[in-house]
Amino acid sequence: MATRFLSCLAAAVLAASFAQGGLAQVSLEQPLTPEQFSACVQGLAAKTSSAGRPLSQADFLRIASTGRYDDRVRQSMQVAAGEPTLLWDELAATTDEDRVREGRAILAREAQTLQRIESQFGVPKEIVVAIYGIETNFGPAQGKIPVLDAALSYACLRPCPESASGAGACVSRERAYAAVRVLRDRRVRAENWQGSWAAAFGRTQFVPDSFEQLAVDFDGDGFADIINSEADAWATTANHLKQRGGWNLNAPVYIEVDVPAGQQAEFAGAGKAIRLPDRARPVSQWIAQGWRPVGAAPGQPVVLKVNGDPEMYPYLPVGLPGPAFLVSRNFDTIMRYNRSDRYVMEVSLLAHKIAGGTDFVTPWPTDDPGLTRAQVRQLQAWLLQRGHAQVTADGVMGRNTRDAIEKEFVAKGLPPARRVGQRTMQQLMQQ
Ligand SMILES: [Ca+2]
Known part of the structure; x- marks a missing residue:
């Protein structure tokens, strides 16, 4: 649910036909005027019948009228669409020693709770803790923008085309409706409900619509509180991974591999990610074709510590030269949490290091590695x-x-x- 990698925001100017209040188009170059925002909210009110979950126009207007336009949303959308960054820089910072140490401390401190979550949801505790670390730096960085304001501003800055008319079909609109419903249903404390510019909130950053569907009260106080309760936030994250993608405890997210010499030409990348989910097949078949865990000597039998022969497929974040992986469907499951292959690498490498593993073996194609x-x-x-x-x-x-x-x-x-x-x-x- 992190918002740094929403590559779908890449268009700096959103010229989609404005279905939410009569504006012809929305440019991210200028703040919305009060008149534009007000017209947009009225337009959203007129479409509450298309909400994914029931929401009356009266409830929407009553609650949305307490929200305001927040220009930090627009500015963050511009930044997200802006400067390209290097994956190895991001990994160096997001999986640095400090974060690994802190993740291990949380695993030790909350061993019992995390083990119960792992058992109940079938998701590794290290993955849950890694998501906690990447999303909010283990709690403190939950965002400071009122969630209702963020959701309304986002919906108005990123209007949906008329074609997105089915129930819940428009993502930005549905997020605004969900934020209103969460307040209507008193599922959060209204006075201090803050989150990211994209309206993600809580210790593991859920957008209101996902929160509505997936929130878990794990500490048993009768209230699913992902803002204040670590147990609730972790269980909600594990629930997301379980419900939205499923987790195979037998399959690692990735195995770092050496691509056989004869197959390397296909994977030469000009710095671009190569991800081939259509090529998924049992890992034993890759081994039979000469793919080997990195460092395994050619000619020697490969012993893989993988049970059940899960299906895996090639993923090369920057092509060759550079680290190469076979990844499992667990990779896709993390991507449903945040639609970014870079995010998946951050979470899964951090989880691996928290569990005592090492960095990737194959160097990135640079003589100037990233900073902690x-x-x-x-x-x-x-x-x-x-x-x-x-x-x-x-x-x-x-x-x-x-x-x-x-x-x-x-x-x-x-x-x-x-x-x-x-x-x-x-x-x-x-x-
Ligand atoms: Ca609770």
């Missing part, structure tokens, strides 16, 4: 010292940090890069 969050904070502190007052030392490589990096490169007479890694950070910070 601690290193990003160090870089940001340096940028602040250099007078870039707009930078925040939060360990997140955002637009302000990139702007400052670019200025520093230019000041040194170097090419104006907006990204640094292990090597270029040293180069940049040398006096």
Whole structure:
């Protein structure tokens, strides 16, 4: 449910016919005017009969009238559609040592609860904890935008075409309706209901429509509270993975492999992901075709610690050269949580490391690997010292940090890069 990778937001200008209030089109370049927002809310009210779950026009208007337009939604949509990032940079930050350590501490502290969730839902506790870590940094980063405001603003900035007229067919509209229903049904405390710009909220970031369908009260106080209760949030996440995709406890999410020399040409990628779910077949068949777990010596028999011979398919995040994987249907299940193959790699690598595993063996095709969050904070502190007052030392490589990096490169007479890694950070910070 994280919102950083919503690649479906890639269009910077949304020119879809405006089905929710009479606007011809919505540009992300300008904030909505109060008149536009008000017309949009009226348009949403007129279509409550198309809600995926029952919602009266009167209830919608009564509750939606307490919401307001929040321009942070539009600004975040622009950022999400904006600057491309490198997968190895994201993995270096999101699965860094600090996060692995904290994930292990939570596994130890809440061993009993997490084991009960694993047993009841059939989803590994390390995956649940990894999602918790990636989504909200284990709790604190739940977002600060009122969820109703975010859902209404998003629906108005991302209107659905007239063709999306079936019950619940329009995702952005349904999210607004669900936010209203959650308040109508008093399923959250209205006064402090905050989340991300995309209206995802709680410790594991659920959008209101998924929350309505999947929320679990696991600590038994009679209230499914994914904001305050870790047990409820974890069980709700496990429930999502179980209900929306199913989990095969016998199958790893991925096995890192060496692609046989004779088959490598097909997987040469110009930095683009290659994901071939149509090629799924039992892992034993891949082995028979010469695919081997990374590091296994050619000519030696392959012993795989995989029960039940699950079906797997090739996934190469950047093509060859670069790490190559066979992935199971569990990969697809995580993708239903957040429609991004990068997100799946972050969650599954973090889970693997929390469980005591190591980083990928095959290097990424770069001589300048990505930074940990601690290193990003160090870089940001340096940028602040250099007078870039707009930078925040939060360990997140955002637009302000990139702007400052670019200025520093230019000041040194170097090419104006907006990204640094292990090597270029040293180069940049040398006096
Ligand atoms: Ca509860």
